[in-house]
Amino acid sequence: MMKKEKTYYKAQSVKDAIAKAAEHANDFRYLAGGTDVIVNQFQGNEDKNCLIDITGIEELEQIKSDEKKLKIGPLVKLDDLKENDIIRKKFPALIEAAHAVATPMLRKTATIGGNILCENRCIFYNQSAWWREAAGHCLKCNGDICIATGGKKACFSKFMSDTAPVLICYDAQIEVLDINGLQVFRLEDIYTGDGINPRSLSKTALIRSIMLPLDNTYQSVFKKLRPRESADFSSLTTAVSKNEQGRIKIALGGVDPKPVVAEGDSIALRDELILKVFKKSRVIDNDYYSRLYRRDMIRVFLEQSFDVLAAT
Ligand SMILES: Cc1cc2nc3c(=O)[nH]c(=O)nc-3n(C[C@H](O)[C@H](O)[C@H](O)COP(=O)(O)OP(=O)(O)OC[C@H]3O[C@@H](n4cnc5c(N)ncnc54)[C@H](O)[C@@H]3O)c2cc1C
Numbered sequence: 001m002m003k004k005e006k007t008y009y010k011a012q013s014v015k016d017a018i019a020k021a022a023e024h025a026n027d028f029r030y031l032a033g034g035t036d037v038i039v040n041q042f043q044g045n046e047d048k049n050c051l052i053d054i055t056g057i058e059e060l061e062q063i064k065s066d067e068k069k070l071k072i073g074p075l076v077k078l079d080d081l082k083e084n085d086i087i088r089k090k091f092p093a094l095i096e097a098a099h100a101v102a103t104p105m106l107r108k109t110a111t112i113g114g115n116i117l118c119e120n121r122c123i124f125y126n127q128s129a130w131w132r133e134a135a136g137h138c139l140k141c142n143g144d145i146c147i148a149t150g151g152k153k154a155c156f157s158k159f160m161s162d163t164a165p166v167l168i169c170y171d172a173q174i175e176v177l178d179i180n181g182l183q184v185f186r187l188e189d190i191y192t193g194d195g196i197n198p199r200s201l202s203k204t205a206l207i208r209s210i211m212l213p214l215d216n217t218y219q220s221v222f223k224k225l226r227p228r229e230s231a232d233f234s235s236l237t238t239a240v241s242k243n244e245q246g247r248i249k250i251a252l253g254g255v256d257p258k259p260v261v262a263e264g265d266s267i268a269l270r271d272e273l274i275l276k277v278f279k280k281s282r283v284i285d286n287d288y289y290s291r292l293y294r295r296d297m298i299r300v301f302l303e304q305s306f307d308v309l310a311a312t
Contacts, residue, residue: 007050014177014206017054021204022179024050030206031055032075032114035106040119044129045141060113060208063087071175071209074113078163079104081112091212093220093239097166100224103231113207116164116174116187120157120198120257121233122286124148140196148286155195156284159258162237164191165251166222167210168259169241175208176201182208188251191258198257217244219312221305225254225297227288235289236297240305248273248309250302255281255294267310274302 007024011017021028028050029037040046054060060075063084070086078098081087087094101107101115124147125132125140137143139155146155164187172187180202187210192200220241226232237253250273252260262276278298285291 004049010053033110035110036118070212074207079107093166093222096222097163101162122157157195165239165253168251169239169249173211176205178202178204193258195257221308223301238301242309255283270306
């Protein structure tokens with residue numbers, strides 16, 4: 001069979017990128033920092049034939065604000081978030097979360113847009129092509145079984161973004177453009193919980209901005225569990241926030257195919273909220289740490305986070 005030709009296209013504008021995406025429908029990826037996409041292509045986890053490079057689109061690199069919102073362009077590098085005064089002052093946990101991603105060199109290339117859309121991971125999937133062939137293909141790479149659970153129906157690859165849980169706790173929304181125009185979503189609403197297709201965005205969807213509210217104030221705590229502080233993906237990421245009205249929001253990463261979120265009106269609901277996210281998290285043995293340890297650590301991290309919020 002003839003191999004399909006590979007295409008690389010450098011988009012000149014948002015409109016241009018979306019038009020190209022529509023031409024290639026199911027067979028493309030937008031390319032931002034490339035630290036997720038290129039690795040997945042190289043390992044054969046992805047076989048899209050077209051890469052649409054959006055890095056030349058200047059409007060996607062900017063951070064703007066008005067009285068009500070801070071708008072972060074998706075191409076802002078993780079390492080550059082700390083340079084913005086408003087983020088430093090109002091959303092410090094976002095800087096901590098960005099700093100917890102990968103390595104210093106990767107953070108100078110990796111973008112925030114790419115981070116919230118980075119692919120779900122599993123120790124039985126993020127392996128070389130020959131490893132996966134030898135072990136037998138899992139559901140996420142066209143096989144017929146989830147190797148981690150032995151089940152046939154669902155893929156439990158883990159939601160990995162470290163910045164998304166914090167952004168969700170800050171009530172982030174995203175502006176998304178596609179061939180049908182502009183839509184705004186709460187960040188948590190774009191994740192499906194299906195490890196094979198983890199996001200519900202349309203095929204041509206391009207994130208135009210990540211919006212954070214400036215008309216509220218948040219206290220927040222971020223934590224990440226990983227074998228090595230230097231480079232590892234998350235085994236558990238937790239974010240907890242308290243807003244001006246005392247409303248609490250919890251978001252977890254690394255323990256389910258989507259961020260696990262719970263909200264309550266007051267810090268007095270602490271135990272109830274911890275129990276809620278603990279029960280919702282579908283933790284399975286697909287990580288370097290055991291399922292039981294990661295489950296225990298959910299409670300430990302959340303108790304510690306609530307102690308910090310209670311003291312402030
Ligand atoms: C060694 C290593 C360690 C890592 N550790 C971590 C970690 O600890 N935590 C973590 O969260 N991640 C980690 N990553 C994954 C990755 O580096 C980050 O998630 C990074 O932020 C991805 O950003 P990027 O710009 O490189 O995205 P890309 O690889 O360019 O893109 C990622 C996805 O987002 C899509 N995309 C990008 N921008 C847009 C847009 N504006 N609109 C629509 N779609 C878009 C792409 O099509 C693709 O599907 C690691 C990667 C490596 C190689």
